Amino acid sequence: MGSFQIEGGHRLSGSIQPQGAKNEALQILCAVLLTSEKITINNIPDILDVNKLIRLLTNLGVKVEKTGKGSYTFKSDDLDLDYLHSEQFKIDGSGLRGSIMIVGPLLARFGKGYIPRPGGDKIGRRRLDTHFEGFIKLGAKFRYNKEDRFYGVEAPKDGLKGSYMLLEEASVTGTANIIMAAVLAKGTTTIYNAACEPYLQQLCQMLNSMGAKIGGVGSNLLTIEGVEELKGCEHRILPDMVEIGSWIGLAAMTRSEVTIKNVNWNMLGVIPNTFRKLGITIEQQGDDIHIPAHTNGYEVQSFIDGSIMNISDAPWPGFTPDLLSIMLVVATQARGSVLIHQKMFESRLFFVDKLIDMGAKIILCDPHRATVIGHDFKSTLKATTMSSPDIRAGISLLIAALSAKGTSVIHNIEQIDRGYENIDERLKAIGAKIERIA
Numbered sequence: 555m556g557s558f559q560i561e562g563g564h565r566l567s568g569s570i571q572p573q574g575a576k577n578e579a580l581q582i583l584c585a586v587l588l589t590s591e592k593i594t595i596n597n598i599p600d601i602l603d604v605n606k607l608i609r610l611l612t613n614l615g616v617k618v619e620k621t622g623k624g625s626y627t628f629k630s631d632d633l634d635l636d637y638l639h640s641e642q643f644k645i646d647g648s649g650l651r652g653s654i655m656i657v658g659p660l661l662a663r664f665g666k667g668y669i670p671r672p673g674g675d676k677i678g679r680r681r682l683d684t685h686f687e688g689f690i691k692l693g694a695k696f697r698y699n700k701e702d703r704f705y706g707v708e709a710p711k712d713g714l715k716g717s718y719m720l721l722e723e724a725s726v727t728g729t730a731n732i733i734m735a736a737v738l739a740k741g742t743t744t745i746y747n748a749a750c751e752p753y754l755q756q757l758c759q760m761l762n763s764m765g766a767k768i769g770g771v772g773s774n775l776l777t778i779e780g781v782e783e784l785k786g787c788e789h790r791i792l793p794d795m796v797e798i799g800s801w802i803g804l805a806a807m808t809r810s811e812v813t814i815k816n817v818n819w820n821m822l823g824v825i826p827n828t829f830r831k832l833g834i835t836i837e838q839q840g841d842d843i844h845i846p847a848h849t850n851g852y853e854v855q856s857f858i859d860g861s862i863m864n865i866s867d868a869p870w871p872g873f874t875p876d877l878l879s880i881m882l883v884v885a886t887q888a889r890g891s892v893l894i895h896q897k898m899f900e901s902r903l904f905f906v907d908k909l910i911d912m913g914a915k916i917i918l919c920d921p922h923r924a925t926v927i928g929h930d931f932k933s934t935l936k937a938t939t940m941s942s943p944d945i946r947a948g949i950s951l952l953i954a955a956l957s958a959k960g961t962s963v964i965h966n967i968e969q970i971d972r973g974y975e976n977i978d979e980r981l982k983a984i985g986a987k988i989e990r991i992a
């Protein structure tokens with residue numbers, strides 16, 4: 555278990571290039587299973603979860619070649635489907651959340667798909683009903699082995715058939731999985747209440763460039779006309795909007811002047827404005843985000859009727875749940891109070907105990923809601939030793955430690971490495987005092 559030692563209280567300064575998006579990469583990597591032709595993907599982040607998925611694909615027989623930093627080619631022309639019944643697959647498949655999205659492509663192309671209970675953040679119940687209900691609507695037979703927690707789907711002899719489906723919830727990975735199954739099904743599939751975040755738009759665009767026929771991209775109503783087969787393509791992954799939000803939070807909390815380069819503004823949705831609700835100045839400079847040093851702090855806005863600010867998550871185009879922990883930590887130094895409401899996940903706010911330990915004024919109202927009363931930098935957080943419970947709580951604790959007085963230690967930093975590329979070196983480059991210790 556690795557740890558970071560952080561000497562807080564230093565102002566940072568400089569430019570940061572965001573990494574490729576973790577959650578897009580996980581979708582796109584699964585899509586390489588849909589064709590026997592070569593696929594080139596650029597801007598793949600070098601992070602634990604993505605590398606685990608690449609290892610899984612390699613073990614499944616995908617020919618993977620690294621052609622440069624962040625660039626790979628993939629060829630799925632000779633897969634070893636027996637691997638799906640191996641002990642190694644149980645280990646590989648349960649190592650991350652994104653592995654669930656191999657099921658759709660395997661079902662579409664080979665008529666069967668399996669997955670052990672996938673891993674990922676322990677942030678509450680993470681059920682998979684939407685995925686499997688979608689496959690069943692396409693005609694697949696579903697089996698679940700409770701003992702092994704092993705899921706399986708098999709297509710009928712004459713293949714999957716397109717159908718209309720209204721998803722119970724706009725599940726991100728669920729929508730991606732169903733789309734990837736439907737692109738090779740016979741006839742037309744209509745998915746209503748589809749998730750529509752930028753990563754799904756990117757997946758659809760990639761699939762269309764492979765020859766798929768997906769309409770309604772960017773909306774919650776997708777129409778997919780099945781095709782016989784898909785061909786190779788080249789795809790570039792978007793900058794990671796959650797990482798971009800993390801850098802914004804870091805700049806504000808440490809009162810540092812930071813420029814985040816090439817953020818792809820038109821794909822950030824409500825993210826910049828949500829930070830502005832906490833009083834953070836975000837300037838658009840071309841395609842960069844410039845955060846000036848908040849020497850005089852930042853003041854939480856109130857609603858038009860004067861009521862207390864409330865920041866909550868919602869399916870896209872709402873505010874992503876993956877940035878709420880960062881909002882919460884940033885609010886601890888704001889001028890004013892804010893209610894943070896994590897609607898989607900029920901165990902994602904418990905890390906506030908660590909912030910309270912550091913001196914933050916937070917009332918955890920219930921598992922979903924926390925009221926934060928900002929210090930307005932009149933008192934800084936105190937350094938402490940803590941452990942990272944999940945990826946976004948981890949980065950939030952790291953931000954807290956960088957703003958705190960004294961030296962903090964964060965254990966279990968594998969959680970942070972799951973989603974943030976080379977974070978210590980990139981922080982050092984803008985002046986942070988952080989060391990990776992054994």
Ligand SMILES: CC(=O)N[C@H]1[C@@H](OP(=O)(O)OP(=O)(O)OC[C@H]2O[C@@H](n3ccc(=O)[nH]c3=O)[C@H](O)[C@@H]2O)O[C@H](CO)[C@@H](O)[C@@H]1O
Binds near residue numbers: 681
């Ligand atoms: C690998 C990956 O891409 N992971 C992301 C993906 O996870 P993932 O695809 O697993 O998350 P889902 O979109 O399925 O659902 C997330 C949670 O929100 C709840 N829910 C979802 C939709 C809805 O309309 N109502 C509702 O309550 C679900 O019950 C679940 O508890 O999307 C989540 C939601 O953006 C992100 O936090 C994860 O980082």
Ligand SMILES: C=C(OP(=O)(O)O)C(=O)O
Binds near residue numbers: 576651
């Ligand atoms: C919850 C997240 O990831 P995962 O779904 O991979 O656990 C996240 O990226 O914040």
